[in-house]
Amino acid sequence: MAGTETKSTGGRSRGASKARGAMKNTPAIAEFSKEEELKAYREMLLIRRFEEKAGQLYGMGVIGGFCHLYIGQEAVVVGMEMSKVQGDQMITSYRDHGHMLACGMDPNGVMAELAGRQGGLSKGKGGSMHMFSKEKEFYGGHGIVGAQVPLGTGLAFTNKYKENGNVALTFFGDGAVNQGQVYEAFNMAKLWNLPVIYVIENNKYGMGTSVERASSTTDLSQRGQSFGIPGVQVDGMDVRAVKAATDYAMEWCREGNGPYILEMITYRYRGHSMSDPAKYRSKDEVQKMKSEHDPIEQVRARLLEKKWASEDELKAIDKEVRGIASAAADFAQSDSEPDASELYTDIIL
Amino acid sequence: MPIEILMPALSPTMEEGNLSKWVKKEGDTVSAGDVIAEIETDKATMEVEAVDEGVLGKILIEEGAEGVKVNTPIAVLLEEGEDASAINTAAAAPAAEAAPAAEAAPASPAVVTSPAPAATGDEYVSPCAPIKVEVGQDPEIPAGTEMRSTTVREALRDAMAEEMRRNENVFLMGEEVGEYQGAYKISQGLLDEFGEKRVIDTPITEHGFTGLAVGAAMSGLNPIVEFMTFNFAMQAIDQIINSAAKTLYMSGGQMGAPIVFRGPNGAAARVGAQHSQDYAAWYASIPGMKVIQPYTAADAKGLLKAAIRDPNPVVFLENEILYGQHFDVPVMDDYVLPIGRAKVVREGTDVTLVSWGIGMTYALPAAEELAKQGVSAEVIDLRSIRPLDIDTILASVRKTGRLVTVEEAFPIASVSSEIAFQTQEQAFDFLDAPVLRVTGKDVPMPYAANLEKLALPTAKEVIDAVKAVTYTA
Numbered sequence: 001m002a003g004t005e006t007k008s009t010g011g012r013s014r015g016a017s018k019a020r021g022a023m024k025n026t027p028a029i030a031e032f033s034k035e036e037e038l039k040a041y042r043e044m045l046l047i048r049r050f051e052e053k054a055g056q057l058y059g060m061g062v063i064g065g066f067c068h069l070y071i072g073q074e075a076v077v078v079g080m081e082m083s084k085v086q087g088d089q090m091i092t093s094y095r096d097h098g099h100m101l102a103c104g105m106d107p108n109g110v111m112a113e114l115a116g117r118q119g120g121l122s123k124g125k126g127g128s129m130h131m132f133s134k135e136k137e138f139y140g141g142h143g144i145v146g147a148q149v150p151l152g153t154g155l156a157f158t159n160k161y162k163e164n165g166n167v168a169l170t171f172f173g174d175g176a177v178n179q180g181q182v183y184e185a186f187n188m189a190k191l192w193n194l195p196v197i198y199v200i201e202n203n204k205y206g207m208g209t210s211v212e213r214a215s216s217t218t219d220l221s222q223r224g225q226s227f228g229i230p231g232v233q234v235d236g237m238d239v240r241a242v243k244a245a246t247d248y249a250m251e252w253c254r255e256g257n258g259p260y261i262l263e264m265i266t267y268r269y270r271g272h273s274m275s276d277p278a279k280y281r282s283k284d285e286v287q288k289m290k291s292e293h294d295p296i297e298q299v300r301a302r303l304l305e306k307k308w309a310s311e312d313e314l315k316a317i318d319k320e321v322r323g324i325a326s327a328a329a330d331f332a333q334s335d336s337e338p339d340a341s342e343l344y345t346d347i348i349l
Numbered sequence: 350m351p352i353e354i355l356m357p358a359l360s361p362t363m364e365e366g367n368l369s370k371w372v373k374k375e376g377d378t379v380s381a382g383d384v385i386a387e388i389e390t391d392k393a394t395m396e397v398e399a400v401d402e403g404v405l406g407k408i409l410i411e412e413g414a415e416g417v418k419v420n421t422p423i424a425v426l427l428e429e430g431e432d433a434s435a436i437n438t439a440a441a442a443p444a445a446e447a448a449p450a451a452e453a454a455p456a457s458p459a460v461v462t463s464p465a466p467a468a469t470g471d472e473y474v475s476p477c478a479p480i481k482v483e484v485g486q487d488p489e490i491p492a493g494t495e496m497r498s499t500t501v502r503e504a505l506r507d508a509m510a511e512e513m514r515r516n517e518n519v520f521l522m523g524e525e526v527g528e529y530q531g532a533y534k535i536s537q538g539l540l541d542e543f544g545e546k547r548v549i550d551t552p553i554t555e556h557g558f559t560g561l562a563v564g565a566a567m568s569g570l571n572p573i574v575e576f577m578t579f580n581f582a583m584q585a586i587d588q589i590i591n592s593a594a595k596t597l598y599m600s601g602g603q604m605g606a607p608i609v610f611r612g613p614n615g616a617a618a619r620v621g622a623q624h625s626q627d628y629a630a631w632y633a634s635i636p637g638m639k640v641i642q643p644y645t646a647a648d649a650k651g652l653l654k655a656a657i658r659d660p661n662p663v664v665f666l667e668n669e670i671l672y673g674q675h676f677d678v679p680v681m682d683d684y685v686l687p688i689g690r691a692k693v694v695r696e697g698t699d700v701t702l703v704s705w706g707i708g709m710t711y712a713l714p715a716a717e718e719l720a721k722q723g724v725s726a727e728v729i730d731l732r733s734i735r736p737l738d739i740d741t742i743l744a745s746v747r748k749t750g751r752l753v754t755v756e757e758a759f760p761i762a763s764v765s766s767e768i769a770f771q772t773q774e775q776a777f778d779f780l781d782a783p784v785l786r787v788t789g790k791d792v793p794m795p796y797a798a799n800l801e802k803l804a805l806p807t808a809k810e811v812i813d814a815v816k817a818v819t820y821t822a
Contacts, residue, residue, distance in 0.1 A: 052381055059357025061419055066361070071382075089568065105565040123601035130599035137568055138598070144591050151558045151592060154564020159544070161520070161570060184557020191552070231479040269382075275360035277393035290382075295510035344480055347636050 023288040024127050030244040034308040040082065040239045041299045041314070044074035046295060046321040047094050047098045048106060051270075053325040054097065054114055056121045062333055063114045072269035075203055075295035077102040079242025080169060083250055087164060091139040091152040094129035094172035095201075095268075099171065103136045117335035125346065138139040145206075146179030149198070150173060153185040154194035156259070167253045171199045175206020183227075184258070190227045193258035197249045198224070200261065201236065203268040208273035221263035231261030237293040267293065274280035352401050354428040358419040359388065359395045366390045367415045368423060377405045379426065379488050386423070386609035405493055422555045452454065462505045466491055475774065480636065482736040484689040496677035504646035504678055505535050505611075508653035509573060510593060511683070516571060520547040522562055523575030523612070532577045533613060533672055541778070545817075557609070564594045566606040576612035578668065581629045586631075593639035593662040609656045613644070613667035613706060615688075615757050616794055618670065618675035625794035626759035629706075632664040633735040633767070639688050640664040640734040642706040643786060646676035651686030659688060666734075689736035693745065697727035700815050701745040704755035705731035708806070711787065712755040715811035719748060724819060734764055739771050746772055749819040755811055759787040773821075782818035787811050 003105045006075075051069045081102040084090075092099050100110050105121060113120030114128050121131045139155060142148040149309075152170025159166045165339045176182060177200055189196050199222045200321075204211055207255065221231035234245040242264065249260040267289045270279040278286075303309040304318050309317075356366065370387040373379055380398045386397040404442055406427040411415055417423065434665035450651035499507075513519045520543075525532045525538040527550040540548040551558040555576065562572040574580045582589065589610060616625035624734075633640045639661055643649040649667070656663040678684070704712035709730055716726040727745050731738065746752050752772055754765040772784055790804045816822035 049381075052398075052400045055398070056357075058358070059397075059419075060355055061358045064361060091522050091564070102489070121601065122599055122603070124597040125601055130605050132596070132600035139604075140596070144587055145585060147592055150560020150588065151564035151567065153557075154561040154566070155568045157561055157565045158568040158570050161518075163567070181556045181560060184552070184554035185561065187552055187554065188557060188561060207408060275363075277394070279393070322764050343426070346598045346600075347480055348639070349484055349597065349605065 016292055025195065028241060028244060029238065030240045030247065032243075033264075034306075036243075037299055037303055037308060038317075040078055041296065041303060042117070042317050042321060043078045043081070043102060044194045044239065044296045044299065045173065045318060046107070047071075047074045047078070047101050047326060049318075049321045049325040049330065050101060050137040051097060054111065054327045055274065057111075057115065057332065059223070060300070063128065065114065065127060066094065067114065067274045068272065069268070069270045069274070072094055072200060072295075073203060073236070073264075074098060074290065075239040075242055076199070076236045076264045076266055077171075079239040080199065081314040082243050082245045083241075083246035085166075087137060087166040088138040088231055088250075089139055089152075089155045089159075089166065089168045090171070091147065091155060091168065092141070093148060093149045093173060093176065094141070094143050095173070096129065096141045100131055100136075100138060100141075100154050103133070103138050104200045105131070105136055105138060106132050107324050107329040110318060112335050115332040115335070116331055116337065118338040118342070119335040123346075124344055125308045125342065133340040146172060146181050146189065148178070149176065149182045152198075153189050153194060153196055156189065156194035157192070160192070160193050161337040166199060167195045169197050169199055171201055173206060174200060174202040174211045174220060175209075175214070175222055178215060182223075186224055186229055189259040190224070190229050192243070192258060195253035195256075196259045198229075198231075198245070198261045200257060201266055202261045202263055205268070205272065205273040205280065207229040208276065208278075210280065213323065221261055224261045225257070228261050231263060233265055235291075236266035237295045238262030238298060239295060249288055267349055310337060333347075350428070351406055351431055352403065352428065353422040354385070354397075354399070354794070356417045356419050356421045356423050357388070357397055357599055358372050360392055363390050363419060365416050365418045366769060368410050368412060368417050369394060371408060371412045373405050375405055375408055378405060379405055383722075391771040395532070398401045399426070399464050401428070401569055403431075405443060406431075420631065425808075451682045479737065482689055484736065484738070487686055487690065487692070488684070490679045490681070493679040498675045499646045499650075499678040500675055501643075501646045501649050501667070502535055502671055502672040503535070504676075505653055506537055507756055509536070509649045510539060512654055512657040513539070513547060516657075517547075518569065518572045519573065520549065520574045521575060522549040522551055522558060524551055524577050526550060526575050529799065533669060535667075535672070536575070539578040546670065553579050555584035560588040560592060560598040562608060563588050563606050566608040566739035567596065567604055568595070571657065572609050573609045576610065578617075578624060578669075579612055579614040580624050580626055582610065582612070582628070583735070589632070589662070589664070590635050591636075594635050598637060605660065607660045609653070609659075609663050609665055611653070611656075612667060613669040614666035615668050615671075616789070616801075617803065618723065619796060619798065620794075621796045622793035627666075627706075627756070627789070628664075629666055629756075629758060630763050630767075633737070633764060637662070638713065638735060639663045641688060641730055642734055644671065644706055644709040644730055646674070647678045647684070648686060648692075650678055651684045652685075652688060652732065654685045655688050658685070663688070663812075666706065671694070671707055671710075684730075688731045689738055691729050691731045691733070691738035691741040693727060693741065694730045695726065695728040695797070697725040698724045698750040699749055699751065700727070700753060700819055701742065701749045702726050702728045702753050702755060702811065702815070703731060704728070705734065705764075706756070711806050711808045711811050715755075715808040715815065718808065718812055724815060724821065726815060737767065737771070739768070739775070742768060742772060743776050746776050747779045750779055751815075752780070752784045753811065753818060754784070754786045755788075755806060756786075757805060758790045760786060760791055761819055763788060767774055782820070785814040787814050787819055
């Protein structure tokens with residue numbers, strides 16, 4: 001499978017050389033301080049443990065309907081979050097739990113929403129795919145593939161209109177890149193030079209269909225070419241590469257150059273949703289990604305190698321985030337369902 | 350405390366499955382993420398991954414077991430420092446508690462999902478009644494206020510200009526709204542006054558620019574999206590309904606989309622099937638949306654100003670044929686009308702005619718002609734489709750006992766259908782005849798002039814319907 005060769009060259013990948021004005025003088029890998037490595041480790045681990053817990057609660061029937069886990073892709077959102085400043089927005093698809101945790105939304109509120117409880121971030125009325133936070137500038141949580149791309153472009157439109165200097169991070173998958181509205185948005189974003197980073201989380205499969213079986217061209221970072229939008233492929237399993245590429249793209253946007261595309265080469269370990277048996281890929285492929293490219297293990301290895309943390313200290317972090325995930329699960333299960341009167345609220349103002 | 354591993358549900362509908370294979374055996378060390386077993390559902394074979402770390406202490410359900418209910422304990426995991434002796438207590442006690450809890454579960458939803466509006470006394474309250482929205486009254490027009498003859502076109506432009514002066518976050522976006530001055534000249538002069546930052550010519554990409562505008566609304570702006578015609582908004586209907594109308598609810602009230610979608614709707618003249626359709630019923634069926642369809646210039650102005658100020662997504666349906674018609678508009682500093690309030694435009698006693706938008710051009714001449722024939726028709730201009738001012742209709746029907754609706758849209762699942770339904774539901778005993786509707790015919794709009802005329806309603810059809818319900822035919 002071609003896609004698994006993720007070229008851990010970050011910003012200097014093949015895409016970069018072709019893209020106009022892209023990343024010439026930027027290091028492909030950000031140098032992380034001890035604090036940054038530890039932060040990345042903890043944030044990614046929190047997402048992983050939270051998602052494992054969510055998977056477990058789904059299995060117990062506490063979470064219903066659809067539930068799309070982010071396990072394997074943690075470095076993408078964590079690395080990008082590390083590059084954000086106050087007021088930068090995020091918007092994504094239905095695979096959104098990781099984004100919410102990364103931008104600081106309350107794990108109890110997220111888990112309770114997954115369980116459809118009153119303490120959920122949408123009072124139990126949104127579900128796994130639909131959560132929002134005005135405070136954290138998180139704009140959902142969208143269930144229609146590709147619909148968040150024009151919406152995220154609209155967030156960038158607001159930034160330009162208000163001249164607030166912020167950038168809208170608009171996440172979508174390799175499945176969404178073939179939706180027509182993505183290109184309608186690309187065109188307007190470049191036409192009006194809107195500050196938006198299009199983050200294509202290429203986890204190789206749109207549900208059960210591989211990129212190769214769905215896309216006529218598979219270097220998705222170049223999908224902006226006919227609109228004059230530069231883009232690069234980034235090793236989305238290496239949080240330092242994600243951070244470096246995002247720093248560059250952020251600056252590009254803030255300087256008024258318009259949109260930028262970052263194709264994050266990543267991988268989801270679990271199925272598309274909980275009910276996906278993932279028969280379209282081999283176990284070896286999954287195992288290879290887990291053992292050779294795991295985003296969390298990479299940081300862990302560096303922390304130990306540089307003696308920035310001991311096994312015991314890392315175990316303590318694991319225990320702490322496990323505690324958060326467990327507490328969230330306990331909260332979600334003990335919280336009550338929304339009051340029946342909530343059926344009729346929040347429909348119209 | 351040993352951890353019980355439960356039979357997982359692996360799809361939204363799974364209730365039981367077969368435990369086809371144990372990948373780990375008793376005594377094996379298990380890490381989070383390890384595949385421990387395989388389970389077969391009616392759809393597929395799925396792997397069960399461990400969530401916690403430990404040693405597989407005991408397998409409770411053997412490989413090959415069929416019809417294992419979801420949430421049945423299938424194994425026990427020992428955590429660090431625990432030995433097998435901990436299993437007995439764990440396997441016995443919590444399992445015994447878990448089973449009845451699982452069985453009791455199906456009964457519980459009945460408690461939480463009882464419909465909110467409870468019936469009082471013997472009066473029937475529909476559990477599927479539309480939600481009630483507080484609606485104010487029309488503003489008083491002070492005696493002596495100058496009335497100026499204005500086209501609907503000018504009234505719409507004036508409304509936008511006034512609101513753009515009032516709030517700098519209001520902007521207009523659409524195809525040809527700027528330099529071309531509007532495909533139907535509605536935005537004439539706006540680019541000159543407000544500049545290209547706020548009067549934005551878009552590429553021909555309805556789906557894209559509608560989504561962009563909804564995103565801008567969610568993040569604090571107040572967009573007015575002009576569709577060259579609502580026929581083209583079908584390209585964008587996902588963003589209008591799924592993104593704009595549902596976000597407030599899905600976010601638990603945290604954020605919504607204050608946005609106006611406006612443009613000509615319905616049949617123009619001789620433009621054929623793809624450019625001649627009335628979408629009022631489509632949008633009006635969506636909770637989370639307001640829908641306005643004005644007839645006069647004064648209503649167009651007052652309601653568009655209200656729509657721009659409204660915190661909800663509003664669909665504002667205009668009509669190309671009405672754009673050039675003149676009506677008196679009060680010359681007032683700030684003429685804003687309440688959304689959701691119908692207007693009795695002609696009082697009468699024998700029959701109630703309910704219409705809106707261009708439908709009024711059939712209803713009003715029909716009422717005039719009926720008056721000459723001695724039939725007194727009360728004419729209501731609905732103005733807003735959602736919220737629907739059913740109270741004004743019912744008050745009239747209780748007086749006249751007869752109801753005829755008039756609109757240009759297709760008859761099936763139309764706004765007329767809804768009015769007739771609600772009227773029979775709430776005023777059945779007051780009706781002296783079936784409710785009749787005069788609508789466009791149930792055919793795609795033909796091009797040929799004679800056929801097009803046949804496809805649209807006529808004042809004569811309204812008169813005939815009134816004669817039928819008053820038994821004077």
